[in-house]
Amino acid sequence: MSAAGIVAAPLLSVRDLTIGLPRSGGRPVSIVEGISFDVGPGERMGIVGESGSGKSLTLRAIAGLLPRGVEILSGRVEYDGADLLTMAPPARRALMGPEIAMIFQEPMTALNPVMRVGNQIAEGPRRHLGLTAEEAAARAVSMMASTGIPDPARRAKAYPHELSGGLRQRIMIAMAVSCRPRLLLCDEPTTALDVTVQLQVLKLLERLCVDTGTALVFVTHDLAVVNQTCTELSVMYAGHIVEAGRAKEAFRQPRHPYTEGLLNSAPDFDRPERELVAIPGFPADVTDRPPGCSFAPRCGYVRERCMHSVPPLREVAPGRLAACFESDRMVEAPA
Numbered sequence: 001m002s003a004a005g006i007v008a009a010p011l012l013s014v015r016d017l018t019i020g021l022p023r024s025g026g027r028p029v030s031i032v033e034g035i036s037f038d039v040g041p042g043e044r045m046g047i048v049g050e051s052g053s054g055k056s057l058t059l060r061a062i063a064g065l066l067p068r069g070v071e072i073l074s075g076r077v078e079y080d081g082a083d084l085l086t087m088a089p090p091a092r093r094a095l096m097g098p099e100i101a102m103i104f105q106e107p108m109t110a111l112n113p114v115m116r117v118g119n120q121i122a123e124g125p126r127r128h129l130g131l132t133a134e135e136a137a138a139r140a141v142s143m144m145a146s147t148g149i150p151d152p153a154r155r156a157k158a159y160p161h162e163l164s165g166g167l168r169q170r171i172m173i174a175m176a177v178s179c180r181p182r183l184l185l186c187d188e189p190t191t192a193l194d195v196t197v198q199l200q201v202l203k204l205l206e207r208l209c210v211d212t213g214t215a216l217v218f219v220t221h222d223l224a225v226v227n228q229t230c231t232e233l234s235v236m237y238a239g240h241i242v243e244a245g246r247a248k249e250a251f252r253q254p255r256h257p258y259t260e261g262l263l264n265s266a267p268d269f270d271r272p273e274r275e276l277v278a279i280p281g282f283p284a285d286v287t288d289r290p291p292g293c294s295f296a297p298r299c300g301y302v303r304e305r306c307m308h309s310v311p312p313l314r315e316v317a318p319g320r321l322a323a324c325f326e327s328d329r330m331v332e333a334p335a
Contacts, residue, residue, distance in 0.1 A: 009081070010038035011215045012062070012183055017075035019057050019066070028073055031286050032057050032239040034313075035075070039232070041182070041213040044206070046230030046247060048220060048262065050283050054239040055219045056105070059185050062217070063102045064092055079183065098128040101181035103189040107168035111160040117171045118144070118156025124179045143174035148200045165192045173201055177208055184208070186218045190225060202229050223266045227251055235259045238284040238294035241313060245320035255322040255330060257299045293324075301326040 019032040032054040039045045047055045060066050062077055064084065077084045079100065084092055096102075104110040112120055121143055122136035131139060137156070144152035147170040160168055169192040176184060184205070190198040206229055208214045218230055226233060226247055233247040235258060243256040254260040261279035268274050281298040290296065296306040306325055313323040324330075 010040045011080055012039040012217070013076070013078040014038075014058075014062065015076045015078070017058065017061060017077060018073045019054070019061055019070060020073045021069060022071055022073075028071075029287050030073065030239065031070070032061075035236075035241055037232075037234055037241070037244065039183075039215045039217060041215055042209050043232060044209055044216040044218065044230040045232045045234065046218045046220065046226035047234045047236060048223060048226055049236035050221065052283055052286070053236040054286070055236045056187050058236070059102070059187050059217060059219050063096070063100065063185055065102070097124050097181070098179045099181055100183045100185065101176040101179065102185040103172050103176045103187065105188040105191060107165070107172040107192075108160065110172060111168060113160055116157055116159060117163065117168075121156075121171065121175050121178055124175065128179050139178060140174070143178050144171070146177075146204055147171075147174050148197045149174075166194065166197065169193055170197070170201070173204075177204070180208070180212055181214060183215045184217070186216065186220075188220055189218075190220075190222075198225075205229065223251070223262060235262070238289060239286045240294065240323065241321075242295065242323045243321065244313075245317075249320065253331065255316050255320055255327045256295075256324045257301050257326075257330065258295050260330065261298070301329055 015036050017032065017035040018030055020028040020030040022028045035058055037045065047058065049055050057066065057070065061072055062084070066072070072085060079095065111117065118137060118140045121140035125131045125139050126133065126136040141152045141156055144156060149155055149167060149170050155163065155167065163171070169189065173189060190201055193201060202225065205216060209216050218226065220226060230247050233245060233250045234241050235243040235256065237258045243250060243254065243259045250259060251263065254263060264277040265279055267276065279298055284290065284294040292307045292309055293299070293311055296302045299306065303326060311323045311325045313321050316322045316327045
């Protein structure tokens with residue numbers, strides 16, 4: 001919000017995004033359904049959920065990098081007021097790098113195996129920022145140092161296969177932030193990093209958002225990373241957002257049983273004596289969802305109507321959304 005009290009328009013706006021598998025002669029199979037959220041300049045949105053919840057597919061749909069055979073069935077993805085889904089491919093590709101950047105989960109498949117890593121980082125600043133070869137090379141070394149790579153000048157001359165998985169991941173991060181993008185999409189970017197380097201990288205991303213107004217969408221299964229890095233939170237289960245709101249508030253008082261289950265199954269280093277409680281059962285099959293709430297078979301708050309009716313994503317408190325009929329009971333329940 002500006003000093004005049006005017007709410008700034010979101011940089012990224014996703015509305016009713018549905019992703020699925022088309023089938024000839026039949027209805028398509030929806031994997032992700034009705035996803036909506038906004039991310040403004042400088043905001044940091046975390047998307048969490050178990051494997052298969054659809055969080056990475058949502059991120060790849062925004063970037064236009066869905067796997068072969070998977071398509072966007074409906075919805076809008078607007079960047080700075082323009083719908084990316086109807087934009088001409090050359091115009092959309094021109095945004096990738098200087099405007100929108102993505103950090104992938106597996107760097108070995110994203111990096112060019114026959115190109116030195118320093119040159120791969122320098123390619124973006126040369127093309128998009130107009131830097132000379134010498135300036136771009138210096139910027140590449142600087143970005144490598146900022147991600148905690150030791151002896152960056154020497155390692156800039158290495159090929160991807162000569163580096164460890166953690167170093168390759170930091171190369172990917174350096175590539176993504178080298179042009180200071182306005183929107184940064186992160187798909188589990190710190191998975192291969194040890195905790196000390198992870199902290200350094202998270203601080204780098206946070207500083208980028210605070211100093212330059214970059215909007216961040218951070219997909220992860222690590223609740224501690226979201227708690228440390230993100231200001232906003234969306235929780236996904238079986239292809240749907242089931243809870244959304246301010247991250248600190250959601251962690252302090254979850255309003256969906258799935259969010260509560262994730263928190264109860266995650267270690268709390270402030271309370272090491274707390275017993276971890278696993279979520280019972282197995283994640284729902286998105287190709288064969290139950291008729292009611294997808295989480296009902298695993299839920300401790302389940303009621304009869306949960307088995308037959310799908311709860312809508314609704315406001316349960318100021319700035320808090322939850323798709324649960326029993327959300328109010330969770331507040332009344334003992335901690």
